Amino acid sequence: MASTVIGAGITVEGEITTDEDVVVAGTVRGKLSAKEGVAIEHGATVEADVVSGSLVVAGSLTGNVTAIERVDLQSGARVVGNVKAARVTIADGAQFKGNVDMEV
Amino acid sequence: MAQARTTTAATTRGAVDAREARIGSGARIRGRIQGEGDLVVEGHVEGDLALRGDLTIAEGASIAGDTVEAASVTVAGSLDAEVTATGPVRLAASARVRGNLRGSAVSIEDGARFSGRLDCEFDLPPELGGSSRGEARGRPAARR
């Protein structure tokens, strides 16, 4: 259950730091750091580096990603940036450009 | 010190010694009002008030002056003055108030009309700067 929701139509310019889950359906420009999961929904635009426990992307993300556990790019996702996580999945239909670094 | 001058019946000058005093709706008073007890204003007052007790301004009544001091102030009518209360200041929905309000607590009902400063004493949480009051701790009159 998400505790912070950046709804469609909202634009946040700056840094977001949280201990909770974050769902982004709107626009975030800057930086996003969450202890738990981050979900970038279809239609969302994130232009920021993302640091989180886990990340699911169905929208647009431009920035570097560092996730402790896993990063999942779903169909429809458009990601430009480097991704570093223990596990990474890129679904068919996802667009991705960048480096992937899976540390074990 | 303004002299008390009345255009109709009621007159008030100097100490009002009744426990609860009232300025009736037909009264117009120009001058300074001082009192030890509570005062209910149903008429019209032009001048300063200094009360030890509670001040009530009824709907349809008005006070216009420089300073109004009382233990508490409850306004349902019109008030144009600097207000200083040791206790609460309350504006009812029918109140029309202009001036700076200072009291232990200030409440304004939805529908009241107000223009002026509120100066309650309190601290913000540390994340928002804590007790840095920002403005100098001056008398409201300086900011008028």
Place this chain on the structure above:
Amino acid sequence: MAANGNVSVIGRTTRVRGRITGAVDLEVQGFVDGEVAVAGDVTVDAHGMVGASIQGRRLVVRGAVRGDLLGEESVLLEDGARVVGDVRAPRVAIAPGALVRGFVETGEGERGAARTARVAAAATPARPPAAVVPARAPAAAAPPAPASKPAPKAAPALAVAGGAAGTNHAPHRRPPPPVVPALKKAKGQLAKKRER
């Protein structure tokens, strides 16, 4: 608050350092260290904190704000609210227990007049102020009895909020003088017509 899912929530442990804008409702449970300017309603929860000004349609504050509160419709400060900043909205309510240090003004004001003009140009002219009028009718209808000082000063400002005609706003709401397209070619003639 819109129950249609279009509510954004800044959670309790979330800290945003930056601006938040958008056409949505917003609920602040955490800390926003930056300006909030949204088209919808904004609620600052009891534990919420905002370090700059908040602009929105209807603002409800139960937490702490260091900044101005500008409501297009209303601002409500509930018990527990702590606000250092100015508060302006057509309707302002401050509950006992809310603490404020700043300038407070009810009614449309100049900011409201500009907004009213914008809304009038866009769509329905009289609705935003008129929405306030019926509820205020008893207070406004009562004759401004006091012939004492407040009346001359206060009457114009109060009449704006209370009067359906919105006399102060009338100039803004009158349609602009018609421009005759045929005269676009001859600028001189157009200028002459305008001077009339």
